[in-house]
Amino acid sequence: MYSFLLVIIYMAFISLGLPDSLVGSAWPVMHTELNVPVSYAGMITMVIAAGTVVSSLLSDRLTKKLGAGLVTAVSVLMTAVALFGFSVSGSFLLLCLWAVPYGLGAGAVDAALNNYVALHYASRHMSWLHCFWGLGAAASPYIMRYCLTGGYGWHSGYRAVSIIQFVLTAGLFISLPLWKQANREKGDGARNAAAVKEEKRISENPSSGKTLSLLQTIRLKGVPLVMAAFFSYCAVEQTMMLWASSYMVQVRGMDVNLAAGYSSLFFFGITFGRFLGGFAADWLGDRGLIRIGIATIVVGLILVAAPVKTNMLVLAGLVVIGFGCAPVYPAIIHATPYNFGRENSQAVIGVQMASAYIGTTFMPPLFGVLASITNISSLPFYILILTVLLLVMSEKLNRTVDRRRNR
Template identity: 45%
Template sequence: MTTFLLIIIYLAFISLGLPDSLLGAAWPVMQSDFGAPIETAGYLFMTIAGGTILSSLVSGKVLKRFGTGKVTFVSVLMTACALLGFYFAPSIIWLFLCAIPLGMGAGAVDSGLNDYVATHYKAHHMSWLHCFWGVGATLGPVIMAQYISNQNWGKGYLTISGLQFILVVILLFTLPLWNKVNSHITINKEPEEPKGISFKENAEKVRPLQMNGVKLALASFFFYCAVEATVGLWGSSFLVNVKGLTAATAAEWVSFYYAGITIGRLMTGFVTFKMSNQVLIRMGQIIALTGAILLVLPLPSFFSVAGFIVVGLGLAPIFPCMLHETPARFGEKHSQAIMGYQMAVAYTGSTFMPPLFGFIASHTTVALFPICTVIFVIAMVLSSEKLNRVLKKKLLINNKNKSSTAI
């Protein structure tokens, strides 16, 4: 029963990934059809992510009131309806209206499922969970590429909407399963002491944002999503306008980026048995930086697809490992609230940074895309490493205080 529920959660994350890569893949054709300026894609992306931020911030209260199962069902239903709206949209204004429920459908379910898996399952399940997000994100451009080659991007959205409605039906009939599993599940572990604050402090009324290292963790999530979203949204435009590829070929190449994330997370799930989350995060950041530098270098177009794949492989372990570290870093008592904050800040990075680059590109050139990617990766590395130092220092102080008390 618990395994079957995990399969349902994996399917939900496929549905979460499917829409995320569609706009970037289809935009070179959508822009022409609607006669819109290039930066409009950034504003649409901002609207989607804005809805996600709002739903992430209220996710804690919503999940406690209605439960993860019902929230997941309603969220996927909203996403399916919004994608159907993209298919019927007669103008850019309608795209913006549909973008709101598309974003809101993602936020609460994302926070809820991440916290559920981080609390109840081991690290490899978190990596595989986000691997299934990558499956959806990879399939999105592949499906869309089949339609935009015939200048019919709308049917791409219609197809993805149909897949979402199938999952809605599955979630509807499996709603009773959530209560059954929650009533039987037991966590066979003692409460872990968080790395950034003493267990005694954790028991007191400490606000999550005031806890040691939380703001640095939020910064890491911000810049991670800035990288992931910017590459996904503007990768096709960079390949079309700078490398001279066709829109269909560019969409397929960007799908390799998401494939890199997917395959990387599949492998990470096995590697977590041997390596800690902290080591995997650091390794992923180094690989992502290598891929971003590969995009910067003035090499033939073929090396661009290699750069996208390497960036994807590098990003693969970072997000799920950071999420899974949340209860260990800050304690299970605050993990759900902090998870909501992390998702909200992560989507803030998705909201503002890709449109910011779109604004810069519209006034300069989209050729700055690789340089922007490198800057975001470096910022992520710096905030993550500083967080590690803060938590390590606090842990040493806590251990020293425990020793003094024992004596």
């Protein structure tokens, strides 16, 4: 039963990634047809981000009331409806309105699915599931490009992805009995002795299933640390995605078209790294994955910043940074039940997701401001500062958790 449900969850993670690249891939055409400046894409992404933050913070209450399966199904339905709304919109204002359910659906399903997998499946599955998210995120630009080059227009691109989301929504609603049955069965044997001990503690504590408020969640020991760590990591990832191409053009003198293509090497590193990392995840453990990932990011930054004439080191550095980023996000999520208790994991993952969206929304533009004052060549040093913050917060969290669990 767990194996069949896992297939459904893998498909759901692909659907999570599908909408993420659509705005960016279609915007060069969209802004012209809508007669708005290029910069207006930021307004749409801000609305989406606001929705994801709100729904992430509400995910604990929603999941405990409705269940992870129903929250996932309804959330994917919301994104499907929102994408269809994008496909029939003829004005920028309508896009902003449809961005609201888009963000609300994305945030809720992200938090609910990540928590469910963290509770019920091994670390390797968390890594592979986020690899499947990468497949979805990589596929949507190709769908949009096919629609644009075929003369169907950007509306058809959104409509095609919305149809895929509607099909998945139907599958999720059909699978709802599986979620309930799986909750009554034992998992795939991947939980360690500490997790089993934690489950016993929860079963002996009748108040452990209560819903935590936002303030109560943040007051849990270690939560501000994991929020800062997650904020830092997601800022690293999104800043690299946004500025790698510009760095190669302005600092390394690459052709614009070549740089745009080579910037995907970072994304390739993340996706392929998560696939490979899944095979070692259970052996290395979440903490080991995070530490190795951080060290690998630093090595990649050294390659990118190396003052040599050849561009091969820069390209290799992008792949290495991607490999370093690959295990960090899944490992932080998967460690949440262990770090904060299974009864608190949904609430904590909700605030982690909120801090992640804040990091991805504000830190890449902040670098743009700094680059306009200094120089875009400072990108590796900006990423290094965020990576050091990630390391410091992560290690402080480990010490906090160890002290709590050893008392």
